[in-house]
Amino acid sequence: MKVGFLVCIWFVLCGCCMGRFVVEKNSLRVTSPDSIKEVYECAIGNFGVPQYGGTMVGNVMYPKTNQKSCKNFSDFDVFYKSKPGGMPVFLLVDRGDCFFTLKAWNAQQAGAGAILVADDRVEPLITMDTPEEEDAKADYLQDITIPSALISKSLGDSIKKELSKGEMVNINLDWREALPHPDDRVEYEFWTNSNDECGPKCESQREFVKHFKGAAQILEQKGYTQFSPHYITWYCPEAFILSKQCKSQCINHGRYCDPDPEQDFSKGYDGKDVVLQNLRQACFFKVANESGKPWLWWDYVTDFAIRCPMKEKKYTKECADQVIKSLGFDVKQIEKCVGDPEADTDNPVLKAEQDTQIGKGARGDVTILPTLIINNRQYRGKLDKGAVLKAICSGFEETTEPAICLTEEIETNECLESNGGCWQDKAANITACQDTFRGRVCECPVVQGVKFVGDGYTHCEASGALRCEINNGGCWKGTQNGRAYSACIDDHTKGCKCPPGFKGDGVNSCEGM
The missing domain is CATH 3.50.30.30 (Glucose Oxidase; domain 1)
Known part of the structure; x- marks a missing residue:
């Protein structure tokens, strides 16, 4: 196993790896x-x-x-x-x-x-x-x-x-030649991480992904760009493979490691949990790319960050699988790509990632997260949708820029396919999917003055005094002896309760006693 790439024994704590850095x-x-x-x-x-x-x-x-x-x-x-x-x-x-x-x-x-x-x-x-x-x-x-x-x-x-x-x-x-433009397509890489407990840099990265994904998806769908996400991992020095640090932070017998999220080996998630989630995200991109829809990676990482945060103890395979399913993908395909993390062999996806970390030509080694590489040049500046979009657009020859480089008046129409993976009530024609320039977002709607509450992905339910006006608040309703009955409680509470003289769960049924 190669160990020369790593020069610090305590890489698991400080990530202190020397690389060839190019000054732009x-x-x-x-x-x-x-x-x-x-x-x-x-x-x-x-x-x-x-x-x-x-x-x-x-x-x-x-x-x-x-x-x-x-x-x-x-x-x-x-x-x-x-x-x-x-x-x-x-x-x-x-x-x-x-x-x-x-x-x-x-x-x-x-x-x-x-x-x-x-x-x-x-x-x-x-x-x-x-x-x-x-x-x-x-x-x-x-x-x-x-x-x-x-x-x-x-x-x-x-x-x-x-x-x-x-x-x-x-x-x-x-700055006109700061980014080269060799052809009519801009190629860019985003080096990122699924860890959400690394402080301000994680927070700014999460906000960037959420706000930039709409523009990224438009550029990708129309063939203006070729995007690829990447993830940094480190080797564990061979002499320390059996140590507590390497065992808790590495998979595949020390081949692929990430720092402990809390910098504390005794609590919370371990570095190997981050490696596995990174691998799952890389595999999702691989499967999505093979299906001709690489832009769905942006939905996956955005939804995972919202639905599966570390602080809520939801940073798990089970939560990731729910996100994968909501976007219409087969979990088994992802699992096949992930492989066996206990195997004493190379993982093809992570091995390729480590090879890609090494700089070539005008690009230095990637050692810092997050990092954007545009047309093989490292992006410098604020991690912000407008700033990054401007940098990508400058990678096109003048007068050949796509329309998105000139205007923001555009929608993504992601809700037209599988409802964007969001919650919906087909019977009442209500959906949590909203198309914006930022990309589709899953937010419970306000319908006829009634606010729906929930996570926007798996459930939304009407709340407030008028909630029974919308689809009967999701509760049972029926007639008996020519009289209409409802299990919806029409006040500021929420929930369903069978009316007096009836028994049942109030949602699916109420039967007269």
């Missing part, structure tokens, strides 16, 4: 003054919203105070919002003393159109990243919208020198 760059052109007029490289940050497919022109300003942008500029009564008709301000700040994301947020709050961070050392450009997990709970992280770029120390010094002489420094940021 874009062009920065200084258009004035003539003394520094040239094209330079800059590194795209892993936050904010890069203007994929476009350009942005601005005037550079370097603050007299708060030069590292670690404090709110309003504390110094300094603002950088451009006046109507003026070019955006590109705020140049120095590296150091606080997170890159805080620098960007303070610049954005001050009105800057973009932020340039000047390196404080002579070195190859790096990717500015979001804080580590324990520091990633700041509310502002998901609200950063301005583009950011790291520039070299020498360029930063040159710009500062020109500004100190009173020269105006104009810069053109160009």
Whole structure:
């Protein structure tokens, strides 16, 4: 068994695996003054919203105070919002003393159109990243919208020198070639995880999948994209295969492992539970893809996240099987693909996933979750439907973009097939399936002022004072001696109760005594 891919014994706790990381760059052109007029490289940050497919022109300003942008500029009564008709301000700040994301947020709050961070050392450009997990709970992280770029120390010094002489420094940021467009179809990968207990990153990933799936499904159904989901797993070092850590976090005798969700081996779910759910999701995609409907993967993972959360102890095979069945798939096909997790052999699906993790060409090794790869380039920026859709659309040649790249006035029509896997009352023609641009959602409806309550997938029932007006509240009704009787309790309670003189369950039958 190969173990060279892993370089940390305690990968099960910290996921500290070294990989070949590629810094994504874009062009920065200084258009004035003539003394520094040239094209330079800059590194795209892993936050904010890069203007994929476009350009942005601005005037550079370097603050007299708060030069590292670690404090709110309003504390110094300094603002950088451009006046109507003026070019955006590109705020140049120095590296150091606080997170890159805080620098960007303070610049954005001050009105800057973009932020340039000047390196404080002579070195190859790096990717500015979001804080580590324990520091990633700041509310502002998901609200950063301005583009950011790291520039070299020498360029930063040159710009500062020109500004100190009173020269105006104009810069053109160009993202048009950040993503290549080799053909008329965009190919992209989403590296994800079924674990929902990893903090803010899990929460943002779950929200992204829920909101992006409608657009993803439209692009896939019309043949504009070829999408594939992927899952990261690690090898257990051969010397530790029999350890408690590897046994609780790995399947197939240490070949495929994931960290413990709670980082506590004595409670909750284990890493191997996550590996199995990841494998089940990968197998669902494989089966759906073979049936010609790969886009249903988005429904599966969205529904699983809603119906089978870890916190409610529903992160189980049984719950996953219910979701699979609701989408019209054969559970046995998925089980065949999953195989035997106790077998001392390679699992074909997970083996292929590990091989795919290794970077090729312009793409580095995938070691961080979540990660998007678009046309073999790692996406940089906010994990947000609009930002990601813009990045995917920039992968098309100009003027060949699909309509969804130009408008959001579109529905998915997923409810037309198998009612989208949602609850419905055929007799009353009521359904929980709703088509939106986000994709179909299963939400109990409001009908004629009566609100239905339930999970939207397996059941919805009328509630409130008027509930008996809709399909008799789902209760029994009948006639005896020419008089109509009902088991629906027409008040603010819910439930069915046979009327006086009758006995039964109130739902299916009531018989006169």
